[in-house]
Amino acid sequence: MHELSICSSMIGIVRKHAAGREVRTVNIRIGAMRQIVPDTLAYCWSLVTESSELAGTELQVERIPAKIRCTGCGREQVLDALAMACESCPGCTVDLIEGDEFLITSLELAEV
Template sequence: MHELSICRSIADIVTKHADGRHVATVHIRIGQLRQIVPDTLLYCWSMMNSDTPLAGTELQVESIPGALRCATCHTTQTLDAPVLICNSCSGRDVEIISGEEFLITTLDLAEA
């Protein structure tokens, strides 16, 4: 369950940037190729922060689908499964163009 250590890292970053202000919501983007289970992440977030200044803070997860571009036929496709083969030409010379994101995008903070 690496989601717990991820939550610890998120909490450290959020606490640093909140600078003592109340945090209502943490918005994050997670690519589907990151092998992070959103429901487990949300559970770990609420469990880990239950007795901290971040208690009650909502973790809002935006899931980013995986996508690739084929170097052979230049087709761009969204991935339904983690198979890195072009659907158009069966080429294997592909580049992942989305789905590996992991980013805290914004914090909803109380006024200072």
């Protein structure tokens, strides 16, 4: 499963940033183009952290819609379907300007 490998690599990043401190919540940002199901991701996170010091940490997912810019007319639009095309001038090329992110934005640590 795609989400499972993402969670495994996330553990490494979270551990590094937490540096031994107790983590309550992990805030992440996922672009729509990543085709990640937040619920599946949260489930995988609980699986991979289960037997570690990160057990019980909450995953807060922020979804970023995919946004494209047409290279022909410069029009920017949010994609509702994953169709990479400009609505104004079909056939011209578009650049993906938002929607491909996968970031751990912040960690909320337990008060010491």
